[in-house]
Amino acid sequence: MLKVAIIFHSVTGTTNSLAQAIKSGVESQKDTEALLIEIKGEDIIEGRFRNESILESLSSVNAVIFGSPTYMGCVSAQFKAFADATGELWEQQSWANKVAAGFTIGSNFSGDQLNTIQYLQIFANQHGMLWTGVDIPGNCDPEQRNRLGAQSGLIAHSPDGKLNETDLITATYLGQRVAQVCARFAA
Numbered sequence: 001m002l003k004v005a006i007i008f009h010s011v012t013g014t015t016n017s018l019a020q021a022i023k024s025g026v027e028s029q030k031d032t033e034a035l036l037i038e039i040k041g042e043d044i045i046e047g048r049f050r051n052e053s054i055l056e057s058l059s060s061v062n063a064v065i066f067g068s069p070t071y072m073g074c075v076s077a078q079f080k081a082f083a084d085a086t087g088e089l090w091e092q093q094s095w096a097n098k099v100a101a102g103f104t105i106g107s108n109f110s111g112d113q114l115n116t117i118q119y120l121q122i123f124a125n126q127h128g129m130l131w132t133g134v135d136i137p138g139n140c141d142p143e144q145r146n147r148l149g150a151q152s153g154l155i156a157h158s159p160d161g162k163l164n165e166t167d168l169i170t171a172t173y174l175g176q177r178v179a180q181v182c183a184r185f186a187a
């Protein structure tokens, strides 16, 4: 059984909805299990992420998909606290060769969400992970998936807290793709 973790932070629920859609995409692939993990405020004590069981649960997965809302042009402070808590894992390169991908959402069409994805990619590469993007060229897809055209990760946009249906479909696709990449490596 392949395992794909989706770890994310969300306050008003839009990143959470994308995570759920990604999960359904992962689970649509045979012999693949999705693990949905939410970073919560209570995991952070005096500015440090302290949830060891979350870090442990990531040790046995084949892939990790990272998600955060775009806050002030990057990941949220809560997501960054989680990232900073992985320093020891980085020293050991414990996550090396796991598949990775990322997703974000912002309330502006071009609210610097790309910087969030680029941060997630750098974070994954620091861990020796293998980054997977979105292989759908924007504007060319008959289903209009990847409507915002980012290929380094899933970028979504919501001005009012409601999810765009096409963004959710793209999220499901990202989950499928990561599961398929894992299956290729496993083979």
Ligand SMILES: Cc1cc2nc3c(=O)[nH]c(=O)nc-3n(C[C@H](O)[C@H](O)[C@H](O)COP(=O)(O)O)c2cc1C
Pocket (backbone or CB within 6 Å): 009, 010, 011, 012, 013, 014, 015, 016, 069, 070, 071, 072, 073, 074, 105, 106, 107, 108, 109, 110, 111, 112, 113, 158, 161
């Ligand atoms: C402190 C703060 C900073 C934000 N910064 C940005 C930003 O830089 N770009 C953007 O497009 N949206 C920005 N937003 C909007 C959020 O990204 C957006 O509301 C997102 O859907 C929230 O995700 P959530 O529902 O998972 O909490 C910001 C929101 C907050 C509260």
